[in-house]
Amino acid sequence: MSRGQGPTTTGRAVLFALPAVFPVVAVLGVSLAAAVLQSLGLMPFIGPPSFSVEAWTGNTGELVRATGLSLNIAATATVLSVCIGFLIAAYVLASPRMGWIVGALSAATIPIPHLIGAGAIGLLLSDSGFLERVLGMPAAFPALVGGPWWIAAITEYAWKESAFVALVVLGSIARSVGDLCDAAATLGATARQRVFRVVLPLAMPSLAVSALIVFVYTLGSYEPVWLLGPTSPEPLPVRAVRLFGSVDLTARPEAMASALVSVAVGAGVILIGILVVRRSREFR
Amino acid sequence: MPRLPAPVSPRRRAALYTAASALALLLTSCSGATVGQVKSFESFDEVRAEAEGQTVDLWMYGGDEQGNAYVDDVLAPAAREQGVILRRVPVADTQDAVNRVLSERQAGRDDGSVDLVWVNGANFSTGRQAEVWRCGWTDLLPNMEYTDREDPLILSDFGTPVDGCEAPWHKAQFTFFYDSEAIADPPTSLAGILEWATANPGRFTYPAPPDFTGSVFLREVLLSAAGGADQVPLEYSEEAFDEHAPAALQALSEVAPSLWREGSTYPRDEQALNTLFANDEVDIAMTYGPATLTDLVAAGALPESTKVLTLDEGTVGNASFLAIPANAADAAGAMIVANIALSPEQQAAKADPAIWGQFAVLDTELLTPAQQDQFELLPESPIVPDYAELSRNAHGELAADWVPALSEAWRQDVASDR
Amino acid sequence: MSSSLEFIGTSRSFGEATVLHEVSLIVEPSRCVALLGGSGSGKSTLLRIAAGLDDPSSGQVLVDGGDLDGVPSEKRGIALVFQKPLIFPHLNVVDNVAFSARMAGQSRQAARRHAMAYLELVHLADFAGRSAGRLSGGQEQRVALARALARNPRILLLDEPFSSLDSRLRENMYSLVEDIRSELAPTIVLVTHDRREASILADSIAVLDDGRILQHGPVAQLHYQPATLAVNRILGGLNAISGQVDGGIHHSVLGRVRVQPGMVDGPAFLVMRQEAVRILPAGEGTAVGNVAGLKSLGAHTLVRTEVAGNDGLPETLTVEVSGDPGVSVGQMIGLQPVNGSGWAVIR
């Protein structure tokens, strides 16, 4: 985001963006409005509409628990993805030859759908999965899939999203970072110092942005937590989809409430994130 | 690959679907039109005349390879002979088809794209509540004469009266099975299964409701805890729920610490349970599609030592149906297909485990000897006894309203306190 | 505390292309060598090899006689000011200069104090708090210089460090380098395209052409006694008159000019710097020229003349005169070498 633009330039920029932004805003607005109406019982599948906040207040405890759980999973997955993603990027930069392979592997994981990824992680980490067979420790093998710590689900996110983070970081700094690392080396910086004192600060903006994206994505993502998590407690998206798919049509307002909480939390995090990123730029 | 027995297993859609369908609803609800008068037929000949050349879209759960093959390779050619083209539209969940009909109706379309749906239970009753089905047409079908008019499974679908709104297609019987190598002396009642589970910690579990199979198990526990199927009213009411549910939930809470993973989590669906069974993590599993067991064992997906476990008090059975939406564009053709699907030839072919292995809805006593022979010729399975034995003492399904209420209560009381 | 730097048969190829051919060059401690050569001749590559950022395909780099092979950049004690300034964008000006001290483990405060001294050296003390993105090109180059100097290197490699400075600043920087040399006395290799800069700053000049060192020697020697035509051209010599050497005398359109002793007889070019020829009125001097063109260099003018001999084709001789040459195109003039003797090269 460039600062110091006059109001006319900004106005023109907005005007140019309109054709692209309008359909998005329209679709988003309409579906959010519909979700709000449904959550308030004003748009029922059957029967007459009748206003009710039951979907929001009826089971607040579970809604709050689901929100907390979702935030926890998303935060852990984001921290892991960002750390691992950065290390992958640093490795690719540091050793061009092997790094090329790592980079290609990372790029290859990105188009794999999360559903498939989750299935693969399930086969790998479940009680009678590949890892358990390789290690041959049936009794001592920890409950990674469906266990209380969501390890398999978080691993799936960390695996796929770290590849995403690595590619974003590489894309944003690969051009300049080689020369700057050379300069740092001639100034006495060791390989480690180059990674943490040059590459890391340079990668910071793209790390921050990709962290935001990963956080919001994992917050709203459904398949891995559904496939790899325990039956209870439920994160927001699983709760929303379960209620939406319930044969009981009256559960839909609750489904919409869950979905809306997820949207609201995601939007809030994006806002805070943008503010923080802006701030840190201004302080420079 | 393990197959799912019935078209009603609630599979979930991505959350995006929520927004998309909400949008569709909002956009369409503005028009608010209702479907015009449904054209009715006086005789089957009239139906035949109208059906000539129609293309019928059969929406059905598409995750069952054998079912798909049966429709494409056996049923569709038979329909072609009678001048109707049958097209299979696979859906991930039957609910998608019902939602489609609901949306089209809200949009006021009376040339609906769904002509025929493989349906039963909650989806049928949801559709009835919303009045989306064509009703009173099944008496026109000549092949209905081979069915037992008194058969409760055909008269009511999960407690919802059928009222000629859907034609029976096949029957299913809920069945437990066990590993005969691990269990020499299997339990013979549901209470016995729970006792066995307590005595053998970690060797039993069931799919988490609202999974279809898990929900069935929950209802079986409800009936067993109440002292038998006849103790619980089919109709759902809060009083009945408050009277009978607590005992079942308590029984499940008590057995939970002895389940696989100490009941801290449950397999996601029947397929996940089968995987646990195949990996020797549990010794008892369950299915609503026992006919598929023969194939699963033959294919190595389940161990050789798999055996069906029949209960003294019997288990629940149901029928699944073919329903025609009121706004179907090719309703006459759909009736032709439903009629062919009921014919003894088709029912016998479909009952062959090598073809699909779905139990017939016909009453063999009403068939001619030649027709009966077709059923006699079906191969015997070393694992699965015949339908007569499986369905001994069978009871019908509770009303669909029981299903979400029990699932929710299970979620609150059993799943979340561990 | 300065060191000698020595390249022995250093070669570098990128795939098929050989960029450096067995370069051998010795830089004595505390000396300043200017590396002069055309674009793409391999100057930057040579510096990168010395700094450890690139490995030679063969040959060695020695510092004080020790082989640097396998020594990582950060341990070489060699600072390199790159052709591009490469200022760290995430650090402000003073922290850029303080970078090496921070890497060596000094506290932020100490490192900044240390850095300020160097910023003053390059006249940028006022810019200490500026963010890196808001500097002009020349300011960036000076920050880069200060940053390299702040490392107190034994050997300082400068890759065209002053290319984007205005002439006044450039003069300042020249005196800055003089100061640094007298105070810190590092060994310096300076890459430049500018032979004036090379002449001012360096003790000796090495000419690199197409990956080969053509000649390395004192400034005057390179100018007046080039080893080859190429060296003459690279040092800006415009005149090479073909002719014959016979008994220590070069015969050409310029007449007979005594050349260096030891020159074998045969065809040879007489190189004569344009500054070393005088214009005289027609009829005077050793040769007669016809003014073919005038080209102003500002305070100086290049006079291109056609010199016709008794035999063969006319040769072009360019003369650089200060101020108004007082001649016009087409005019006949006399030409006179400043020195009595000339310098001949065979190729």
Ligand SMILES: Nc1ncnc2c1ncn2[C@@H]1O[C@H](COP(=O)(O)OP(=O)(O)OP(=O)(O)O)[C@@H](O)[C@H]1O
């Ligand atoms: N990494 C590389 N891969 C392939 N070729 C390279 C590489 N680096 C440099 N070269 C080639 O090597 C030759 C010498 O490059 P170098 O940068 O040393 O030139 P230079 O003398 O510094 O030129 P300039 O005065 O323009 O900076 C050039 O032809 C360049 O294209």
Ligand SMILES: [Mg+2]
């Ligand atoms: Mg260069």
